[in-house]
Amino acid sequence: MPKKKETIEKYTDKEALDFHIQGKPGKIEIISSKQLSTQRDLSLAYSPGVAVPVLEISKNPQTAYEYTSKGNLVAVVSNGSAILGLGNLGALASKPVMEGKSVLFKRFADIDSIDIEVDSQDAEDIIKTVSNIACSFGGINLEDIGAPDCFVIEQKLKELVDIPIFHDDQHGTAIITTAGLINALDISGKSIKDVKIVVNGAGASAIACTELFKNSGVPNENVTMCDRKGVIYRGREGVDQWKSKHAIDTKDRTLEQAIKGADVVLGLSAAGAITQDMIKSMAKNPIIFACANPEPEIRPEKVLEVRDDAIIATGRSDYPNQVNNLIGFPYIFRGALDVQAKTINEEMKVAAAQAIAKLAREDVPDEVVAAYGGDRPHYGKNYIIPSTFDPRLITTIPTAVAKAAVNSGVAQKPIKDFDAYIDELEARLDPSVGLMQGINSKIKKTKKRIVFAEGEDEESLKAAIAFKNYGLGEPILIANKEKLNESLKKIGLDENFNIEITNSSDVEKSEKYKNYLYEKLQRKGILEKECDKMVKSDRVTWGSCMVACGDADGMVAGNTRHFSATVDKLAQSVGSRENEILFGLCLYVSKGKTILIADTNVNEFPTSEELVEIAISSARVAEILGFDPKVALLSHSTFGQPETERTKRVRQAVEMLEKRKVDFLFDGEMQPDVALNPKFQSTYPFSKIVGNANVLIMPSIHAAAVSTKMLKELGGGKVIGPLLIGLAQPIEVAPLRSSSSEILNLASIAAYSSEIIKY
Known part of the structure; x- marks a missing residue:
């Protein structure tokens, strides 16, 4: 197809809407943790059996952790005043994000979570609402609440309730950034007590990062904070109480002046806020955290053009050293819940940051290598923060947080045997987190050409587009152009989407594939004209011949026909490997x-x-x-x-x-x-x-x-x-009516097989 326009998104708006509406609308559901198959079960679960734990809790409220889900339940609370990068769109509009946060809690730390959207822009209303329902939960995760209300709400709730209150937009970023800072200073040979740090941005995340830097050992006068108006200095008018706490005596008035000679710059502001000239003016071995999303204050490649001694981190997954809150919040809450902590205090945050930093310094075990696609990362300039898919996070961070809670006196249920606790944490790990991640990390480096046999089928087409847009490889669609254009429109794209197609109208390939197939089948009673007909009339045969003849690296077929019918075609066109069963x-x-x-x-x-x-x-x-x-x-x-x-x-x-x-x-x-x-x-x-x-x-x-x-x-x-095992070529068959996600996984496995499994 002619190349006129590339899409930047990894999915279309329609596909995102379809994902959230298909099956049960939304992303979460509530299921029973007990069998409720008999009348006796129901009597124990509800009336009259439920009266027994009710009376126990009324006598001793702490037993609610034993008889209810409270101890593993977190509320994700928002009023929608600062949704992602979208701004104040209201409480209801924030619900998809909050449901997503609940899903992450469950997937990464086995924490049950429910989203609660509070329809109010008044801080006092939110404080009252949350404090009134707090007894139902083991912790509260505040999310996407704009400054300065987020500071007021969090602080007041900490005074009112005896469970952890954690505004992740502030503290999650702060903890991961502090971990990165600890390691970057170690690598560059600098002391945390001597470095000069510039923080560009004065919102919730920037203030939380600054406070945690100081609590980790950075002297107060060594941190210069800047907002849109420039340096926040003592005596500047119009500065609120949260910013003024970090005002210092300095003659600097602009970011450009402040950054000169600085060891570290942390950007939590806007794209393009930091220039190459500013980077040039920094001290030796500068540390640059450009965390604006989706576009950082300065791109890493722009930094490296002027400073080859820099250590760089961003908020993006396509560069090394991603500052990602997912490394922190599920595991911090896991540790806090497991000791029934009354709060998440500074000691617990510092412990989490130090644990994350320490993890990046350790030798990487084989299971982590799998999550990196076969490459073994080593502690250094390009590896100061662990991967979000590091399976050791589930044991490392909760353990450090739990110990800090116990040592600081906020744990209501101290852990007696931490070795046994680590075993319990390992049992919570979902191995699927790293399985496809490892495969996808590997194939991104090789960019295999994978045939999608049912090119016009909407699910196959969406899978092929995702395969391309996520950088997993190059898809090839077996498709009719006119029918493909109709399918593209149905999923929200126009006919100018740049994707390769193939079909039997290619005379040269038709002849090539016919000759291949005839040579393979001529002693099995198949005539040359029959091979010609099979190649031209059957897309599974066409695609398998492409792979066998080296015009593609692998294929995923099926989805519009029965599995056995596709396998029969493949058994004929490529067959099984020698001495292996299919x-x-x-x-x-x-x-x-x-x-x-x-x-x-x-x-x-x-x-x-x-x-x-x-x-x-x-x-x-x-x-x-x-x-x-x-x-x-x-x-x-x-x-x-x-x-x-x-x-x-x-x-x-x-x-x-x-x-x-x-x-x-x-x-x-x-x-x-x-x-x-x-x-x-x-x-x-x-x-x-x-x-x-x-x-x-x-x-x-x-x-x-x-x-x-x-x-x-x-x-x-x-x-x-x-997976189709034993076939002579890396080809996978999707069962009839597979989803686009299922087809995408099989395409990734086909690409992985073409490199890893020796055919």
Whole structure:
């Protein structure tokens, strides 16, 4: 298509609206943490059984932490007066953002959260509302409330209630920035007690950063704060009480004057506020935090043009050293909730900043390397702040915060065994956070060309556009131009969107692919003219020939036809790898665990020999994805009870694996609850797999298909796949009517496979 216009967004307005409206509108729901399947369950949950904890709480309010969700429940509160970068759009307009914050609490720290929008622009109204409902929650996260009201509201609520009150726009940024400052000073060989710091911006975040800098050791007179009118100096008129607290005696009146000779500049202001000439005037080894979003005060490449000795951080994910509040707030609240802290005090904030800084200095373990796409980051100028997907955050920050709460006397439930506490925190980690992130980080560097076979299908098209706009690689659509233009309009784009298309009207490629296919199939009774027809009439065949002939690196197909029909086409056009069986493998990701399930889609009733090959290949894929495979061969029996002809087939596969002397743990035959539930370990102490499996080999396609589809619809987790394992080319097949997100994941896996898995 002719290139006339590039979209800057990573999605269209319509796609963003569709995301929020599809299924249940919004992003959160409330589910019961208890089984409510019988009348007895209902009687215990509500009347009359609920009266018992009610009476206990009335006698001792602290027991509410034991008998209700209070201890793991945070309210995200806003009046919409400072929504993201959109300004004062009102309480109701802030609800999508607050729901999103609640989702992040759950995903990253397993904290239940509910959004509360207060329809008032009066600080006293908000204080009264929040203080009246505070007893329901373990903590309050204030969000997107404009200054100076945010200062007043937070301070007054801290005086009125005995749970943590935390305005993340202030303190989250401050904590992450302070962590970065600690490490940047260490790398540049400067002392926190001697550095000269300029803060450009005097809003909530800037003031919070300045206060935490000082609480971390920076002398008061060493920090110069600037607002739109220039330097905030002692004696300047019209300065409010929050700014005046940071006024200093100085002759400097402009940012340009203040920044001369400075060691550090922190920008929390606006794009372009800092110039190259200002950077030139700074001291040796300058530290620049340009945190305005989405466009920083000065781009890192502009800094490096004039200062190759600079250490730079921004608020953006496409540069090193991202100052991202997601590194902080979920884990800070996790630690505060776990000790039932009365407040989040300065000691806890400093402890969080120091813990984050320390984490960036430590040797990076393999699971973090996976989240960085295979590259091992090293502490230095381009790695002073850990990744948001570092799985160690869940143990490092809450532990530091909890200890600080205990030591500073605000913990109502001190932790006695911190080693056991760390184990509990690790169990909360959602492994899906890093899984696709690691794959996507890897493929961004290689920019593979991936074919999307159903080019005009709206879900496939949205996935292809996302693949391009997120920088994951280059999509190629098999599509008819006219039909594609119609689909583009339906999803909110015009026909000038720059994306590559291909189809059988390309005479040269048609001939090339026909010759490839005929050479492959001529001894299987297929005539040349039949190959020509297959290439020109079937887009799956066309796309697979593109990959096989090196015109593309991988493909994702399916979505508009049955899975088996697509697999049959691929088995003919590319076939399986030598000495490998073709099968489907799904990943089921639920809280605290990722399970690989095979064969879900290809072999109807695998023999013992086929089960062995499926187990070996599944273990190989598990290792590639970063898991230590523990393989359970499933059956309707467990270790011979009950014994039938069908169970013998699975037991024989286990015996054959023993003879193959494979290098992964396995066992069977066993029922799925035995494989997954640790309570059975005492019943079968001789097995290392019981209650510990992460790879499940299903006895038949019927059992696998039913199980995975039920998990997808009812299980509460996420199913990724099925991945097509054993195919001779990196091609994945999306099940019929997959969502754009599911197709995008498969496209990423195809790109990853083309680089990692040796075909």
